[in-house]
Amino acid sequence: MTNILAAAALIASQMGAPLPADAPAVVVPVATAKAAPAPRAAAASGYVSATGYLSGSGYMQCSAPQNGSGWMSGSVNLTAQMPVNGPDGVNGYVPVSGYVFLNGSCQNGAGFVSGSASVTGWGTLYTREGKRAGTVQLNGTVFVSQYVSGFAFINQYATVSGYFTADPAN
Secondary structure, eight states: OOHHHHHHHHHHHHHTTOOTOOOOOOOOOOOOOOOOOOOOOOOOOOHHHHHHEEEEEEEEEOOOTTEEEEEEEEEEEEEEEEEOOOOGGOEEEEEEEEEEEEEEEEETTTTEEEEEEEEEEEEEEEOOTEEEEEEEEEEEEEEEEEEEEEEEEEEEEEEEEEEEEEEOOO
């Protein structure tokens, strides 16, 4: 009941009405201002690179007759999850893939093959707090040269590079 009387006394005093001597004390809450949190600085856009192993496997066809020499060829899909560290501590894993076309000489179904692949990837990088920071586009060329026996198992170390585009600050 005291709150109701205090509110009535406050309204009466604002209208200029006289207050009785036994009116409750009027307490007016004072508004306080809080500083708004500083906006999060967006990570800077810039060039990035990543290193890792691209892996894949596939069949190779050898045109050599039994106990003879010939030509071997085939293709292998290479894939990887490349760890990328961007500017201002942003990071993430970006899927990268591409096909390598291999060819070379063979004898009895085995031989030495080589080839190159253009690999590309696109993904998202995140801040240390786990918030989305922006996107990255990666590309590179991978050279493969190895001995295969009808079936190629490839685990090739590679470096790819690209550009990180930061999201606008919210």
